[in-house]
Amino acid sequence: MTPTITAFAQSPDRGRGLxxxxxxxxxxxxxxxxxxxxxxxxxxxxxxxxxxxxxxxxIPTYExxxxxxxxxxxxxxxxxxxHAGLLPDDASARARAIAWMFAALNTVEPPIVxxxxxxxxxxxxPWYQERLPMLEDRVRVRLDxxxxxxxxxxxxxGAFSAGDLLMVTVLRRLGASRSLEKYSNLSAYVARGEARxxxxxxxxxxxxxxTGKSPTD
Amino acid sequence: MTPTITAFAQSPDRGRGLxxxxxxxxxxxxxxxxxxxxxxxxxxxxxxxxxxxxxxxxIPTYExxxxxxxxxxxxxxxxxxxHAGLLPDDASARARAIAWMFAALNTVEPPIVxxxxxxxxxxxxPWYQERLPMLEDRVRVRLDxxxxxxxxxxxxxGAFSAGDLLMVTVLRRLGASRSLEKYSNLSAYVARGEARxxxxxxxxxxxxxxTGKSPTD
Numbered sequence: 106m107t108p109t110i111t112a113f114a115q116s117p118d119r120g121r122g123l124x125x126x127x128x129x130x131x132x133x134x135x136x137x138x139x140x141x142x143x144x145x146x147x148x149x150x151x152x153x154x155x156x157x158x159x160x161x162x163x164i165p166t167y168e169x170x171x172x173x174x175x176x177x178x179x180x181x182x183x184x185x186x187x188h189a190g191l192l193p194d195d196a197s198a199r200a201r202a203i204a205w206m207f208a209a210l211n212t213v214e215p216p217i218v219x220x221x222x223x224x225x226x227x228x229x230x231p232w233y234q235e236r237l238p239m240l241e242d243r244v245r246v247r248l249d250x251x252x253x254x255x256x257x258x259x260x261x262x263g264a265f266s267a268g269d270l271l272m273v274t275v276l277r278r279l280g281a282s283r284s285l286e287k288y289s290n291l292s293a294y295v296a297r298g299e300a301r302x303x304x305x306x307x308x309x310x311x312x313x314x315x316t317g318k319s320p321t322d
Numbered sequence: 323m324t325p326t327i328t329a330f331a332q333s334p335d336r337g338r339g340l341x342x343x344x345x346x347x348x349x350x351x352x353x354x355x356x357x358x359x360x361x362x363x364x365x366x367x368x369x370x371x372x373x374x375x376x377x378x379x380x381i382p383t384y385e386x387x388x389x390x391x392x393x394x395x396x397x398x399x400x401x402x403x404x405h406a407g408l409l410p411d412d413a414s415a416r417a418r419a420i421a422w423m424f425a426a427l428n429t430v431e432p433p434i435v436x437x438x439x440x441x442x443x444x445x446x447x448p449w450y451q452e453r454l455p456m457l458e459d460r461v462r463v464r465l466d467x468x469x470x471x472x473x474x475x476x477x478x479x480g481a482f483s484a485g486d487l488l489m490v491t492v493l494r495r496l497g498a499s500r501s502l503e504k505y506s507n508l509s510a511y512v513a514r515g516e517a518r519x520x521x522x523x524x525x526x527x528x529x530x531x532x533t534g535k536s537p538t539d
Contacts, residue, residue, distance in 0.1 A: 160468065161429050161467050162467065174421050176428065177424075178424040179420050182424075183417045183420070201389075201391065204391050208377075210427065219432075253377070
């Protein structure tokens with residue numbers, strides 16, 4: 106059965122692939138699972154019909170027959186459970202890859218989102234410039250630690266996994282801030298993710314929603 | 323094999339059970355798995371030996387034979403995979419319970435932590451009072467949504483699961499802020515979690531670290 110995911114009808118990132126549907130698209134491409142996309146407006150996202158799928162009125166959602174899921178991390182995990190290619194078979198390696206999934210979303214992403222939100226919503230406030238070094242420091246601490254752990258490895262723990270997939274999408278949110286430039290191994294890590302064929306297909310598909318052109322045009 | 327977890331030698335919450343080892347202790351008690359605790363100081367947490375277990379220099383960690391895990395969400399998930407009692411057997415119900423695990427940690431916890439961090443670190447800043455309504459509003463939006471979804475049910479999706487376990491620990495972080503008082507169903511939900519025998523055993527054990535008295539004294 107072909108699953109259906111939801112994505113922004115008008116993505117606020119203008120096709121840069123930073124919205125959370127990108128994670129799910131990428132995971133589906135990695136495992137070769139075709140999918141359909143239903144676009145939702147910001148108004149529709151907050152209406153009861155969408156909230157039945159997603160209690161917090163966000164995208165992405167995932168529907169497959171009777172199953173409806175929300176939370177990008179949970180959807181990526183579900184895809185990784187159902188198909189080979191995103192989690193190791195060995196039980197211990199699998200548990201460690203899942204630890205990286207949670208680390209990406211619960212330890213590395215929050216300070217990145219917090220800094221991004223401050224720039225989006227508080228840039229004209231008198232305190233913005235004074236708070237910024239503190240917010241940047243919180244991000245820098247996590248990047249230092251992640252860079253130390255990655256070292257010169259290609260991926261966080263052995264072969265590419267759903268943990269890397271989520272971590273790369275989290276680090277991509279730093280985009281315009283240039284915070285990654287100081288970390289050559291993390292920059293190369295993100296580039297390695299972006300170079301994967303599945304990533305490229307997913308990126309082209311989400312960009313096509315913004316440009317209105319089919320990716321094969 | 324008895325697993326070993328790590329916890330703060332001096333918990334900054336003074337035994338209120340808000341540190342992240344509480345989640346892991348509770349999960350282990352729910353499934354009846356005995357465990358050992360190794361206490362680490364704030365200095366030890368940031369040293370190379372601990373960072374080999376936890377790249378971000380935090381607690382809890384989980385060691386079981388050759389397996390070493392970090393991230394409380396991942397450890398709770400590992401325990402739930404290995405033992406009955408924390409995730410439904412039905413595949414769809416299980417995927418939905420896992421969605422609530424991610425929702426607790428990636429959607430509900432971040433605004434609660436952000437508000438808590440502001441109070442801890444910025445209370446003496448001139449902007450603190452002006453920013454506070456915005457931070458409280460972010461928390462309120464999530465609590466409104468969670469309260470609507472929970473309705474008059476006992477747990478978020480059918481029987482008690484690891485999703486509820488994580489959500490209750492996340493909501494408990496609101497403690498002193500009294501934000502939960504307006505939501506009678508969420509207050510009752512947290513109380514329902516705290517009334518579980520496994521919760522009480524875990525709470526007594528983490529409190530004993532603070533008081534220095536054995537829970538059975």
